[in-house]
Amino acid sequence: MAIPKVQKLFQKTLFGVFSLFGLIGLSTSVLCVYTVDTHLSAEYESNSKDIAKTIADSSVDILLNRDLATLQSLIDQFVEIQGINYIYITDETGVFLAHTFVPGIPEVIREGDPSNTATVQRSLPGMGDFVEVGSPILAGVGGAVHVGMDTGLVALKIQRAIGQQIYLISIVFVVGVFAAVWFVNLAARPLGELLAYAVALARDGEKAPPSESLLRRNDEAGQLARLLLHCAGFTDADNERGLAAPGEAQ
């Protein structure tokens, strides 16, 4: 007696499991992007503001001494920090006293208002996208320090975080698929046997009972097997003789 595969019954279940899995993966990724983006951006902006303030505070004496070489040396050290892409310092009249731009100060910055220390988004041709924070020197009467943070770096970190998450989810997904298929096959096997028996019974009026293991099952498949057996005309004596099934079918 060939045992047919039971697929249709579980296809929707598998589809539902996979859909739910995808939904969870997608929603956690979106949440992850949002969280990493928000936190990283806030952290970088906060750090940049701290750096701008530190430079502004420590620049006062240097500026008063008109020692621009030391001022340049100071900002050169800060620009080595990861994520900080450029720094420039202007005096109270807007003249650029020190900066880290190569090959020169971008036009958009040169034409901007250096006294404005509010946080701004900048897109500099050939350089990329930046968030620029500022800090006044001596409440603005000494000029201002501006620090440009590379948003590309934040994007890169987000990509890495998402990549890691997708990697993890993919592994869990693959393991989950194999596990689901295995469980489904496990659940489908008695039903397949039952189906094969029912088909044989309907086609040939087969008198041979289903397998003993099926009849001994304590679940719905076992109950159905015993019910089919009963419908096929097997008596309780038959049952007691060779097919001692548990209580309900008797």
Place this chain on the structure above:
Amino acid sequence: MSQMHGRVSKRDLIRYGLAGGLAMPWFAAPRALAQGQGSSLPSGVTDAAFQLGMSAAFSGPSRGLGIELYRGASAYFTAVNNGGGVGGRRISLTIYDDGYQPDPAVKNTLKLMLEDRVFLLFGYVGTPTVTRVLPVLKKFQDQNTYLFFPFTGAQPQRQPPYGDFAFNLRASYAQETKGLVDNFLRVGRRRIAVFYQADAYGRSGWAGVRKALDQHGERIIGEATYRRGQKFTGTLRAQVEMLKTSKPDAVICVGAYAACAAFVRDAVNLGLQVPIANLSFVGSENLLKLLTEEREDSRQYTDLLVNSQVVPSYEDVSIPAVKEYRELMQRYDPEPPAGLVRESYTPFPYSFVSLEGFLNAKLLVEILHRLGDQPSRQRLESAIFSVRDFDLGIGEQVSFSPERRQGLQRVYYTVVNEGRFVTLDDWEAKFPA
């Protein structure tokens, strides 16, 4: 001069420790050694030698500066040592390579001061390096370790808060740039642009140009920068294009020879036909070599060059110190420091940089003589302040005082003629408006 070495190895330290351990507690051995092997002399001095410390560029695109500065000083120190030293003490140099980078310069300085315990620091190269080293000297100011005659004309070691820890021989970048600006404006070239290294050195020169122009009611008409470490093989066309848009009458470069030579090459190739000036730090001979070697049409790249110098021309043998320099360079032909120079380098028989190193060494020897029989770091200041109207042999008297921590003030201007730098006498004729 005694054997020069690049580093104090662990093996040396172990050897000293073991040797000392025979006579005294082992942990005291290195210190006692540094303090003159049991004598009352301070660290860095023994009865046999003065130990000096040097950190400079011996690798990378600017290695020619460190090598030539060392060679010039080495020629004079060798002559002194061969003549019996200073009061019977030989002059010995502990040398490290910083590649013209600030962080290695700081590390080398700490090593020289705290481990090697040298008597003084001598012959450092570069503004970005020296600027970062100065706070180290201030931090350990109780040790009275001074920096003598760094190869930079920047302001930080000439003024508070770090001016007390260094002594300069050469004129400043402010003096060099002022001279260049004044002369350009005098011949009617008022639109001055600046090409400079994006660091403390470049900013120092930029500030000098700005200040000098400001005194004439002018401003910098255009500016472009490059990153330290730029090689001659790299392109600087973007910088040239930036400056071209400002239509300058002249460009002042504040950089090292590899970058400045690349800039001159690209400027000429892109049709920027204006005088291009370089400061003394550039290393004129290395600049000229890059612009002329393997070229048949090199004149177009060198015709409009004008380089400021802080020492007289080494071609002028009528100057006593130049004559002495040439004789000693010829006699000893100092090799680049063994073990530190790993890239190919062909030394120049004579150069402005090695002449400066020579003069630095000559003045330092004079100061060491003035320390007398009991040299100490504490007496270094008084020794150098006793230098008044000292004749170094270049026609300019050298004086130091608490208010005057720079020995020479004069700036020279040179142009290329027949493949070598010669003194520029007539700006109007060379660079007509």
